[in-house]
Amino acid sequence: MMTATGLVASRLLVHAVLQRMRRAGRNLRTVAVVGAGAHRDSVIANIVKSPGAGFRAVGAFNTRRGSEADVPGLPSFAHLREFADWVRRERIEEVWIALPMSEERTVLRIIDEFSGDLVNLRFIPDVRGLAMFDRNVVDLIGAPAINLMASPMTPYALIQKAIFDRLFAAAVLIALLPLMTAIAVAVKSTSKGPVLFTQRRKGADGRVFRIYKFRSMSAHAEQPGVVRQATRGDPRITRVGAFLRRTSLDELPQFLNVLRGEMSVVGPRPHAIEHDDQYRSIVDGYIHRYRIKPGITGWAQVNGFRGETDRIEKMQGRVEHDLYYLRNWSFGLDMRIVLATVVKGLVHRNAY
Known part of the structure; x- marks a missing residue:
């Protein structure tokens, strides 16, 4: 009983220390976001307002430069090769792809570009035009699924x-x-x-x-x-x-x-x-x-x-x-x- 109590207490202590460090700007994983427009901006805004999650947005690859504005205050790139070189040079740890599911070709280009790197690639699809409620990824008999029309309550x-x-x-x-x-x-x-x-x-x-x-x-x-x-x-x-x-x-x-x-x-x-x-x-x-x-x-x-x-x-x-x-x-x-x-x-x- 005492061992279990001590284990729970130690985990809570570690979690509290990590949260405090992250809010102070330390122990954060760097993230570069791929995308354009409102969905990309929303993803970056979520990173900024959730420092306790352990991420920090440091750059972006604007997939529609010319029709969509860059992210103010962050280095932005218009060409994939230039963006990839920067990610490797700066040792960026995460690349988040914030694109609609219809842009499969661009997603595959990103995956192919970083296939030989240890950077974490994460896909955050823009399903606002499809989903009735805010996107909700669930585990459905062992496979990830996005609720398009289902109760948003867990x-x-x-x-x-x-x-x-x-x-x-x-x-x-x-x-x-x-x-x-x-x-x-x-x-x-x-x-x-x-x-x-x-x-x-x-x-x-x-x-x-x-x-x-x-x-x-x-x-x-x-x-x-x-x-x-x-x-x-x-x-x-x-x-x-x-x-x-x-x-x-x-x-x-x-x-x-x-x-x-x-x-x-x-x-x-x-x-x-x-x-x-x-x-x-x-x-x-x-x-x-x-x-x-x-x-x-x-x-x-x-x-x-x-x-x-x-x-x-x-x-x-x-x-x-x-x-x-x-x-x-x-x-x-x-x-x-x-x-x-x-x-x-x-x-x-x-x-x-």
Whole structure:
């Protein structure tokens, strides 16, 4: 036990010392980047802002000199032979190829040029025009693969999120049981119909589930295949229901959906299936909201995209925020959204 503890402690110490040295500009591997334009600049920017990773950009081979600018502050070359001679002369340790996959001929020229050298060659393909989300290289049954259209969240991230969801939902349901009981009594005693309203929604990977809400409208029959969104002054909304919708208290039973594993605390808000069918063909990226579980609250909601979506532009804005959340997910972002929902998201002028 003591040996294992000492081994872990020594590795943590070495890691901390290396990080400190690298941030001070020492123990860095030199990198020359091959490419042009925004993708090359992005790769170099990532090197600059991540000194702890152990790399330092020192030069570039501009594959489109004349149409694309050189990198300011770094020596740039326009001819491969001149670039290769410089790499050998300066003993550059890494050459990173930041090119689209369509430029296979250039990639092969670079590989051939350095085939007799000990320099490390790494290919960072530009797949921005192909991938729905930021590139993500995974090990797929022993072979590297780039996700073009797949959930950007790793299995570890999904497990982390699921554990938080269940614990948070259980705590909320226990803490708010008296409030939810009082709401149930108020709903039942002021209008005819069930306490809970249920509706079919799509969850992760398009799986259908029944979402729970406190009923906020008087009992009424919907035309088959048509779901009317609530509008300002909607006569179907009860007096108690208006308060519940304005304060988002009607959403509290969805923590039961979270506990059942059908929803997440934070994620894209689920829409009625009829609206999914309507918007998936006219709103760019709409269907990719269902790469993960839908949420009780989300990045779109805390940024003002709540309530009725009476114009395509509103739905497009909501979807863009949902896709931003997918691309930039972190546990910290989830906590930020939960806090924003509690502080400013419970009451909103678009909730009616």
